[in-house]
Amino acid sequence: MLRYLLRRVLYAVPVLLGVSLATFILFYGIFPPEQIARRNLSAKNPTSQQIQEWLVAHDYNHPLPQQFKKHMTELMLLRFGRSDSTGEEIWTRIKTGAGPSTIIAGLVFTASLATRLFFALWSAYFRATYVDTWITLVSVFLMSVVYIVLVIAGQYLMGKVLRLFPLAGYQSGWTAFRFAVLPVIIGVISGLGGGTRLFRTFMLEEMNQDYVRTARAKGVPESRILFVHVLKNAAIPIITSTVLAIPALMLGSLVLESFFGIPGLGSYTVDAINAQDFAVVRAMVFLGTLLYIAGAILTDVCYALADPRIRLE
């Protein structure tokens, strides 16, 4: 197991090298630092001297090969440097932003998993009845709603009309949950349609297996077949689909955090987009990739935990 993990981590290295190469091509090749300087300088038509000063101040004044070496080593060592627009150390913002982001994303993740499983099991239990038809239909409808509209309408309905939760904002400590409820509910609803439909197909695929027929022949009640036998066997595809949900969680934190004014990594990234802060965006792309790869490795470990037939070697 340990050797397997080590190998997986080593496999990630060439991929990470490729990712930092891709960001180099984007941020230095296609869009040279002079352009970054132009977009960041407040003057409408900056003189070449102003641009040079900005480049020196932000450490962009090297020839391309040297810049390449610097870019690659710094990303690999996770030294993200300073923000282009505010000059702030990027790591300090990552440290303060990680807390709120983890709370929101973690809650959305667990609540999503639970609700999807609930509706999928419900739908599978009443398969080929009107309950199943309705759940499937509502799922397709939910899949077709734009995320942003859900966020805007949800805030309006639950925050402004019903006054159930604070409209936006954040506080650290236990009061954080009061502010987290509304974004989490919206985050869960946004993924509910697609997730339920997917989980339902996993369940129904298992329902056609031989062991289900055997269990029925033995007289095991239908509810026990579904909630014990099928649920256990459907765990593998469900675990696979949760790693695919990581990018969706990141999208969620971008939109939800910036919309509800939660000072996490998502709203940090959105602020960086609006401020044309290339250094922060570069750092966030790399950090996001790291998290995603780590999630994929974790998934493999979960396979082995969920299914004793799988051994990681």
Place this chain on the structure above:
Amino acid sequence: MLDWLSNLFPVLVVVVGFWSVRRALRQPLWAEAWRRLKANRLALIALSVIGVYALVGFCDSIAWRNDKNANSLSLIDRAFSRPAEPTYSAPLANKTFGEPTPRALQGRHLLGTDGTGQDVVYLTLKGCRTALIIGGFTLLIATPLALLLGMLAGYFGKRVDDAVQYTYTVLDSIPNILLLIAMLLVLGRGLPQLCVALGITSWVGLCRLARGETLKHREREYVRAARALGISHGRILMHHILPNLLPIIVISVTLGFSGLVLSEAILSYLQLGVAAGTGSWGNMIDASRLELARDPVIWWNLAAASAALFILVLAFNLFGDALRDAIDPRLNS
């Protein structure tokens, strides 16, 4: 002269589209799929809804100018050529909205007007073309690229396979939204940039699918027989393997279309969508964020844009599902 050329393009797209569908329907596989599809009433409704959107988008693409210095106006622009109102007005109202002394309007508007006095029905119709271009052109960029690389990787294996797999593993390990943000920040706002960026993020899934399917087909007997007869690799790929991949590619492209249209709205929210002047549902939704905070609420902008988007995406989702069931009934669980 230029008018003439720019109008030729949408006509060409429609003609080529019709021609390829007609040609496909002559083949037994597709004719059978169409027969099954025709029996599904929901699929036909979805298809006709898509057809209506396509018609609006087509009408908006046919444009010409009245004299040399004027902007060129499309059929949709000409149909709504009334002068703009001063500011917001509610649906079917005869006075402006939210002003201390409401002014009389020049005409009635079915869905009211927005902050600059533009008719909301007109703005919503303008969004059709943008959405269809984003979905269509992105797939036009992504599908050939994915098919080419995926089939080469699956068929030749070894070095080619390693190179293609490495490329898409790297691209795939960057979460889509972050890659889109990075690319659009560099490329700037605009419709072509959006299509290119979305194309780069969306070819990976298709490529993986094409590679896997080619890998399966490579070992089939018909391919071996073709090899034994001395048919060249290129011909085997184009004439033997490609037709076998098409059904599964068509299904995943249809189902992928709605995701592309939806991502335009999210990118508009992040200020990375199409330029502000181009009519798009994403921009309308983004602009209406602050309107809900006003009292009394201005809801018609948000409602019109999200309803238009919802219906198109729903139609594509339903049609995609029906198409999948029609092409491969075994997949229907």
